[in-house]
Amino acid sequence: MEQLDFNRKLSEMLDRIADMLSVDERGTVRFEVRAYRKAALSIAELDEDVRRVYRDGGQGALMEIPGIGAGISRSIIEYIERGRMRKYEMLKRRYPIDFESLTRIEGLGPKRVVSLYRLLGVKDVAGLRAALDKHRIRGLKGFGERSEEAIGRGISMLESARGRALLGDALPDAEFIVDKLRASGLAERVEIAGSIRRMQETIGDIDILAASSRQEEVMDVFSKLDSVESVILRGSTKTSVRLRNGMNCDLRVIEPDSFGAALQYFTGNKYHNVSVRKIAIKRGYKLNEYGLFNRSGKDMARSRDERWIYNRLGMDYIPPEMREDRGEIGLALKHGISDPVELGDLRGDMHTHTRDSDGMNSIEEMAEAAIRSGLEYFATTNHTKSLRIANGMNERGFAEYFKRVDALNDRMNGRIRVIKGAEVDILKDGSLDLSRKSLESMECVVASVHSSFNMDERRMTDRIVKAMDSGLVHILGHPTGRLIFKRDGYPIDLDRIGEAAERDGVAIEINSFPDRLDLCDTNIMYISKYKIRFAIDSDAHSVKHFSNLRYGVGTARRGWLTKDRILNCNEIKRLRLGR
DNA sequence: GCCGTTTTCGGCCCGACTGTTTTCAGTCG
Numbered sequence: 001m002e003q004l005d006f007n008r009k010l011s012e013m014l015d016r017i018a019d020m021l022s023v024d025e026r027g028t029v030r031f032e033v034r035a036y037r038k039a040a041l042s043i044a045e046l047d048e049d050v051r052r053v054y055r056d057g058g059q060g061a062l063m064e065i066p067g068i069g070a071g072i073s074r075s076i077i078e079y080i081e082r083g084r085m086r087k088y089e090m091l092k093r094r095y096p097i098d099f100e101s102l103t104r105i106e107g108l109g110p111k112r113v114v115s116l117y118r119l120l121g122v123k124d125v126a127g128l129r130a131a132l133d134k135h136r137i138r139g140l141k142g143f144g145e146r147s148e149e150a151i152g153r154g155i156s157m158l159e160s161a162r163g164r165a166l167l168g169d170a171l172p173d174a175e176f177i178v179d180k181l182r183a184s185g186l187a188e189r190v191e192i193a194g195s196i197r198r199m200q201e202t203i204g205d206i207d208i209l210a211a212s213s214r215q216e217e218v219m220d221v222f223s224k225l226d227s228v229e230s231v232i233l234r235g236s237t238k239t240s241v242r243l244r245n246g247m248n249c250d251l252r253v254i255e256p257d258s259f260g261a262a263l264q265y266f267t268g269n270k271y272h273n274v275s276v277r278k279i280a281i282k283r284g285y286k287l288n289e290y291g292l293f294n295r296s297g298k299d300m301a302r303s304r305d306e307r308w309i310y311n312r313l314g315m316d317y318i319p320p321e322m323r324e325d326r327g328e329i330g331l332a333l334k335h336g337i338s339d340p341v342e343l344g345d346l347r348g349d350m351h352t353h354t355r356d357s358d359g360m361n362s363i364e365e366m367a368e369a370a371i372r373s374g375l376e377y378f379a380t381t382n383h384t385k386s387l388r389i390a391n392g393m394n395e396r397g398f399a400e401y402f403k404r405v406d407a408l409n410d411r412m413n414g415r416i417r418v419i420k421g422a423e424v425d426i427l428k429d430g431s432l433d434l435s436r437k438s439l440e441s442m443e444c445v446v447a448s449v450h451s452s453f454n455m456d457e458r459r460m461t462d463r464i465v466k467a468m469d470s471g472l473v474h475i476l477g478h479p480t481g482r483l484i485f486k487r488d489g490y491p492i493d494l495d496r497i498g499e500a501a502e503r504d505g506v507a508i509e510i511n512s513f514p515d516r517l518d519l520c521d522t523n524i525m526y527i528s529k530y531k532i533r534f535a536i537d538s539d540a541h542s543v544k545h546f547s548n549l550r551y552g553v554g555t556a557r558r559g560w561l562t563k564d565r566i567l568n569c570n571e572i573k574r575l576r577l578g579r
Numbered sequence: 580g581c582c583g584t585t586t587t588c589g590g591c592c593c594g595a596c597t598g599t600t601t602t603c604a605g606t607c608g
């Protein structure tokens with residue numbers, strides 16, 4: 001975490017520079033803004049600490065990074081060596097505004113943010129909220145009543161995110177801490193518990209459990225981690241800290257004999273745990289974080305093993321992701337729990353991008369990364385022409401691109417198989433953004449909505465069903481279009497989507513991007529009553545994004561899906577992507 | 580400010596949508 005913290009901070013500064021420059025962009029500044037955005041993205045995607053790149057290779061090595069040239073590399077060096085960047089500070093003096101939070105509000109970009117600052121002195125979300133409450137915004141030039149309402153909604157979305165993080169941010173941070181605790185050698189076991197272990201899509205705080213008899217020493221190591229900002233409370237069994245990333249993290253240290261019981265106790269959501277404890281009572285036991293006891297309070301068994309506890313209560317073991325009290329307990333009592341899909345069951349990925357549209361890497365680099373991720377095949381599915389911003393490709397572009405894919409497949413000699421496809425836009429009227437002939441030539445067509453989000457449920461569903469009924473589509477991409485903490489999905493009728501998927505043999509995507517996770521767990525549970533398959537896709541826009549697949553798998557597990565429901569758990573010859 | 584099978588200057592993904600306007604600015608993707 002800490003090594004990439006620097007990259008993250010640098011990337012944010014470059015993005016802020018882009019924000020501030022964009023306020024009075026004219027002439028070539030327009031392109032300067034774009035250059036800073038690209039540089040910011042490039043730094044954020046970098047696997048290596050920028051400081052290390054510079055140390056090992058000097059300015060020349062920095063300029064090797066795509067989007068970093070003479071100017072920005074000078075600024076980076078200045079920041080590495082002096083901890084400051086003059087260009088940033090100069091602009092910041094002119095605009096002392098919290099762009100970071102304000103521009104996260106849907107419908108507010110840098111220009112309107114600056115306009116609110118100049119006209120009303122709004123510097124942050126609190127100031128915006130105050131101006132909003134006094135209805136001071138609707139009178140401003142360029143704003144009206146509807147803008148005011150939209151901003152109000154945006155603030156509410158942002159506030160609902162306060163103190164919460166995406167699973168995709170919280171899990172790596174938690175793993176970093178777990179690794180450090182394990183490396184200390186003081187604990188027999190260290191595991192993540194709580195909502196992260198359940199792979200919930202957003203996380204309030206990080207829960208970690210350690211089995212050790214050397215509690216004080218473990219707590220010492222934990223409180224002194226670099227990622228810890230301050231210690232909130234410190235005891236021998238529980239310590240709470242505030243992390244530099246803004247999240248709280250609890251560490252509980254348990255006697256090794258009780259570890260299984262504790263893990264069970266600190267994993268399920270409240271309702272799951274209450275139900276399991278009721279079952280224990282019914283069977284004459286008492287269950288707590290230390291073990292399973294008989295009614296007299298006599299020690300039945302401290303437990304090193306969660307599974308033992310469930311079995312002792314006459315239940316199947318329940319995977320962490322299912323512990324939400326959504327019917328899993330009844331099922332476990334009837335011994336009806338089926339093992340949900342695991343990351344290792346995935347053999348391929350049906351949705352990825354390259355720099356030929358809006359990805360960061362070449363198809364060759366993506367292929368190598370897919371191999372490293374243990375995949376046997378993946379579909380390359382670049383955007384189609386109407387998505388200009390994403391450099392969408394036309395029919396001819398795809399034809400030429402596929403020649404290169406063919407050549408790559410030849411060279412790969414079976415190490416991996418690249419499937420030729422596209423993520424085709426579902427246009428406003430439900431038609432697809434490439435010719436029938438072009439789409440028919442592809443092995444995998446993912447169809448997604450990227451525009452005109454504000455249709456009502458009936459029209460949006462009509463639009464999507466029409467696309468599915470075209471006979472050209474294999475997978476419906478990110479079916480609701482939601483972006484966690486940013487916008488709700490467009491409304492769709494899941495029953496009609498499910499019926500169409502069944503009728504047309506279209507698989508429903510579970511998009512693994514941390515801010516999408518779309519379909520989400522509850523919608524998966526709902527729609528899985530139809531005889532349909534799902535595709536767990538990375539939607540990778542860079543080689544790093546294959547690692548997001550675990551979030552899609554976690555979501556599928558939360559939706560109780562077994563591997564036989566997942567399209568890309570099949571070996572390639574059994575994919576049956578026929579039309 | 581970056582970049583180069585258009586190569587050291589002169590390009591740089593731009594159209595749709597919304598809400599504000601009455602011809603367009605800002606935002607999004």
